[in-house]
Amino acid sequence: xxxxxxxxxxxxxxxxxxxxxxxxxxxxxxxxxxxxxxxxxxxxxxxxxxxxxxxxxxxxxxxxxxxxxxxxxxxxxxxxxxxxxxxxxxxxxxxxxxxxxxxxxxxxxxxxxxxxxxxxxxxxxxxxxxxxxxxxxxxxxxxxxxxxxxxxxxxxxxxxxxxxxxxxxxxxxxxxxxxxxxxxxxxxxxxxxxxxxxxxxxxxxxxxxxxxxxxxxxxxxx
Amino acid sequence: xxxxxxxxxxxxxxxxxxxxxxxxxxxxxxxxxxxxxxxxxxxxxxxxxxxxxxxxxxxxxxxxxxxxxxxxxxxxxxxxxxxxxxxxxxxxxxxxxxxxxxxxxxxxxxxxxxxxxxxxxxxxxxxxxxxxxxxxxxxxxxxxxxxx
Numbered sequence: 010x011x012x013x014x015x016x017x018x019x020x021x022x023x024x025x026x027x028x029x030x031x032x033x034x035x036x037x038x039x040x041x042x043x044x045x046x047x048x049x050x051x052x053x054x055x056x057x058x059x060x061x062x063x064x065x066x067x068x069x070x071x072x073x074x075x076x077x078x079x080x081x082x083x084x085x086x087x088x089x090x091x092x093x094x095x096x097x098x099x100x101x102x103x104x105x106x107x108x109x110x111x112x113x114x115x116x117x118x119x120x121x122x123x124x125x126x127x128x129x130x131x132x133x134x135x136x137x138x139x140x141x142x143x144x145x146x147x148x149x150x151x152x153x154x155x156x157x158x159x160x161x162x163x164x165x166x167x168x169x170x171x172x173x174x175x176x177x178x179x180x181x182x183x184x185x186x187x188x189x190x191x192x193x194x195x196x197x198x199x200x201x202x203x204x205x206x207x208x209x210x211x212x213x214x215x216x217x218x219x220x221x222x223x224x225x226x227x228x229x230x231x
Numbered sequence: 232x233x234x235x236x237x238x239x240x241x242x243x244x245x246x247x248x249x250x251x252x253x254x255x256x257x258x259x260x261x262x263x264x265x266x267x268x269x270x271x272x273x274x275x276x277x278x279x280x281x282x283x284x285x286x287x288x289x290x291x292x293x294x295x296x297x298x299x300x301x302x303x304x305x306x307x308x309x310x311x312x313x314x315x316x317x318x319x320x321x322x323x324x325x326x327x328x329x330x331x332x333x334x335x336x337x338x339x340x341x342x343x344x345x346x347x348x349x350x351x352x353x354x355x356x357x358x359x360x361x362x363x364x365x366x367x368x369x370x371x372x373x374x375x376x377x378x379x
Contacts (some may be wrong), residue, residue: 018327049282056285057328063367064329 010130011039011103011144012137013046013123016105018057025058029068032095033058033122034088034110035075036102042138045123046101048075054101054122079190085113092143122173145215151203153194158211162188166208179195239293239359243268243282243352246276248306252342257349260262267359268296275299276337277310284321284335289372291368292330295321295335297341298348302339311339 016024022224027033033055041047055071064071074091076084079102092098092110097118100107103127112120127139142159148166158164162180169188172179176189195201213219245251258321268338269292273279280337284295299311315337321344322332337359338351 018324049280052282053285053324056282056289059287059325060325060330060367061328188320 010042010128011105011125012127012129012139013103013125014102015045015050015054015123016121018061019056021054021058021099021122022061022067023068023213024122025097026067028118028163030070030072030095031044032072032074032088032091032098034079034092034098034100034102035073036079036100036106037075037077038080040101040103040106040123042077044135046103051075051101058099062218080109082113085110108183120151124221128210143216144211144213145219146212148208148211151206151208152191153198153200153203155187155191155194157191160185160190166211180214233259236340237360239267239356239364240275240291241267241294241296241352241355241359242287242292243270243296243298244273244276244279245270246306246311247272247274249304249342250338250340251299253298253345255341256342257345260345262345262349264349265356266348267350267356271286275305275307275310276314277305277307277312281317281321281324285324285371288325288330288334288365289367291365293334293362293365293368296352297335297337298340298351298354299337301341303367304341304362313364333358333362334365339346341379 010204018179035041035046035048035051037047044050051073055073058069070173071096072091074088076088078084079100092114092204097120098110098114099120099122100110101122102110103123106122107119107121128141128143129137138148138160144158148158157168159165161168162178162184163170168191169186173186173189174182178184178186178187188217192204195203245254251262251270254270276297279297287295297314299314300306302311305311318337321335323336326332336355340348340351
């Protein structure tokens with residue numbers, strides 16, 4: 010899922026201070042699961058904004074709404090009335106959600122209330138970790154299901170770098186060395202042979218480096 | 232507002248299994264605690280959400296005290312530990328928003344320790360009196376159902 014984190018209150022106030030009526034719009038999908046932009050976070054951030062605006066003497070009115078998905082027309086339509094009656098939207102969706110709303114409301118300022126961080130999973134209560142860099146050309150099959158592009162700090166496809174201490178990364182000692190994990194995993198599944206292969210340089214055109222990506226499925230187009 | 236006249240209104244979320252019983256015991260023991268406190272009984276402090284503390288302050292309470300079981304003694308095992316984390320987070324959020332984080336506080340009290348609850352309440356009332364009235368109150372009339 011997409012993992013995001015809220016911006017701090019002073020930054021949010023700075024973003025929205027010129028408006029009087031703000032819609033804080035949550036998203037019921039990824040950012041709900043990562044506790045950043047769901048119904049509950051909308052309520053908490055709205056309360057904080059009301060408190061902060063009163064303390065600063067701003068006359069801010071905050072409306073709250075959460076829709077199922079901000080990146081989907083069907084659900085965006087459900088927010089139409091609320092978006093229209095407010096001066097601006099503070100979206101607690103991911104970057105895709107913010108842009109989806111902004112593209113559909115040409116004359117309405119739409120701001121991001123979250124910092125979208127990464128594609129990851131819930132590791133344990135309150136801890137999310139990055140697992141995928143969306144590089145566009147998956148190599149997980151070569152590495153026992155552990156992604157060196159994302160989880161090795163040096164993105165080495167032919168690792169390890171030799172700098173790890175025990176099983177810790179030398180760049181971030183609080184993180185596991187991805188190559189230690191890859192070795193262990195390939196050993197466990199009897200595929201250590203894979204490490205003998207020299208991986209050629211990756212074609213980064215499939216990643217964001219090749220520009221914004223588009224997928225077209227002709228079989229699904231109408 | 233003259234600070235001498237300022238009587239803070241404090242919402243106290245009290246766990247049914249400890250602090251609420253301690254408040255009851257305080258009555259039986261004739262231990263006095265200030266009338267600034269408005270007690271709300273909760274099944275466990277772990278049931279309390281950050282929104283509740285924020286809403287209380289947003290609607291004009293001068294402070295919020297959360298009284299749960301002593302650590303290790305929660306009736307639901309870890310509800311009081313969850314409550315403490317939420318109270319801490321609320322404090323950080325208040326500080327970001329421009330309110331003093333001391334306006335929300337967590338205490339741990341056993342059902343048998345009425346004295347400790349009374350002391351915690353007295354301390355909270357004095358702390359909030361020092362902080363002064365909730366600045367939001369002057370700009371928004373208090374909601375009657377929360378702080379009559």
